[in-house]
Amino acid sequence: MAAVPVLFVIVGKNEPLYEAEIDTSTGIHSSSSGDLSTRQNYFVLHSALDLVEKSAWTTNSMYLRVVDKVNHQQVSTFLTAANVKFMLLHSGKGEEVVKNFFNEVYQYYVKLSMNPFYKFDTPISSKAFDTRVRAAARAYLS
Amino acid sequence: MATSKCSQAGQQLWAKMPKVGGYTRLCFAWSVIGFLVHTNSSYRITHQANAELFALTYGSLVTELVRDHEDPIEVNKQLDKIGKSIGVRCVDEFLAKADVAGLGLASQCQSLRDTAEVVARMGFRMFLGVGAECGAFSQDQKSFSIYFHDNPLSTFVELPPAGDDQMGDDLRKLKYSNIYCGIIRGALEQVNLKVDVTLVQCTLKGDEVNEIRVELKEVLADGAGDDYKEE
Numbered sequence: 001m002a003a004v005p006v007l008f009v010i011v012g013k014n015e016p017l018y019e020a021e022i023d024t025s026t027g028i029h030s031s032s033s034g035d036l037s038t039r040q041n042y043f044v045l046h047s048a049l050d051l052v053e054k055s056a057w058t059t060n061s062m063y064l065r066v067v068d069k070v071n072h073q074q075v076s077t078f079l080t081a082a083n084v085k086f087m088l089l090h091s092g093k094g095e096e097v098v099k100n101f102f103n104e105v106y107q108y109y110v111k112l113s114m115n116p117f118y119k120f121d122t123p124i125s126s127k128a129f130d131t132r133v134r135a136a137a138r139a140y141l142s
Numbered sequence: 143m144a145t146s147k148c149s150q151a152g153q154q155l156w157a158k159m160p161k162v163g164g165y166t167r168l169c170f171a172w173s174v175i176g177f178l179v180h181t182n183s184s185y186r187i188t189h190q191a192n193a194e195l196f197a198l199t200y201g202s203l204v205t206e207l208v209r210d211h212e213d214p215i216e217v218n219k220q221l222d223k224i225g226k227s228i229g230v231r232c233v234d235e236f237l238a239k240a241d242v243a244g245l246g247l248a249s250q251c252q253s254l255r256d257t258a259e260v261v262a263r264m265g266f267r268m269f270l271g272v273g274a275e276c277g278a279f280s281q282d283q284k285s286f287s288i289y290f291h292d293n294p295l296s297t298f299v300e301l302p303p304a305g306d307d308q309m310g311d312d313l314r315k316l317k318y319s320n321i322y323c324g325i326i327r328g329a330l331e332q333v334n335l336k337v338d339v340t341l342v343q344c345t346l347k348g349d350e351v352n353e354i355r356v357e358l359k360e361v362l363a364d365g366a367g368d369d370y371k372e373e
Contacts, residue, residue, distance in 0.1 A: 114298035116201025
C-alpha cells in the first residue's frame, strides 16, 4: 500500500477553517495520488461530519476516535470545548498516536485563539500555526 | 480597606460617565484593571496579578481601537494618548512606592542617565514585572533607548499576515505596544521632562528585542528649581 498523505482539517460552525495535507511518507512520494483522490478525501471528510455529531453524544471525552471508515481510510476526530472539529483522514494510524497529535494541535489552537487578532470561527491564516501543525504531524504521524 | 476606597471612587467616576461613549468607558475600565494589575505587581504586595488577564484585556482594547479607527496610525495615536493618561497617574505611585521599598532612589536624578536607569530598571520591574535595560545614549546625552525582551502585553499576540484583509488595513504599521510610549511620556512630563518617545523595534514584527527610544526635548521650567535642571 502506498503511503497516502494524511489530511488534517479544522472545521468550524459553517466552514472549514484550516486544512493541511501532510505527506508523512519519508521516501519518494508517489505521484499517483492526484486531483481525484484529493477530491475524494474531501468528500469522505464531509460525509463524516454527520457521524461526528452523532458520536459526540456517545462519549464524554473530546477525542472521538475513529468515526468513519471508507475503504482503507479512517477519519479520526477531536472535538474542542467550543465545538470546533479537528478531523484527520489517515490510513490506519494508532489511536494513541492520533490522540497525541490532536492534543498537541489543541494546544496550538488554544494559543491561537488567545490572539486578539484572531476572531473565533474564522479561517486560520496564521503562518506560525501552520508550521507548528505540520511539524507536529511529522513528529507524530510518520 | 484601600480597595473599598478605590471602588467608592470608581463608582463616583462611573456615575459621571454616562454622557461619554463606549470607547471612553473601555479606556476607563482598562485603566482600572491596569491599576489593579500594577498595584499587585509592585514590590510590597507579593502576589501577582494574572498576566493573562492583563494581556488579553490589552489585546481586546487594541483590537477594539483597530475596529473603530481602521487606520493603524490613528490607533497608535490613541494608544499613546491612553498611555499618557496612565503615565500621568502612575508616576506618583511609582515615586511613593519605589521610595518606600528603598531601592536605591537615594536622591533626585541628577542627569538623564539617572532617569533612564530609574525608568528602565525600576519602572519596568515594578509595573510590568520584567527587567529592562537602558543604553544607546546619544552624544549630547539627550536621548536613550530602553530595551526589553519579554513584553507582557504581547504574550499571545501574533500580527496577522500582510495580505490578510480580515482587519481591513495593513497592520504592519500598527505599533501594538505603543501604550508604553504614552506612559513614559506622561510619567516624565509629570516630573518636568518633556520627551518624545517612539517604539523603534518590536518583537511582534520580528525584531530581536523591544526598543523604546526616548528623546529629551526640554526640561520644563515650571516648579523645578535651578539646581534641578539638566547639566
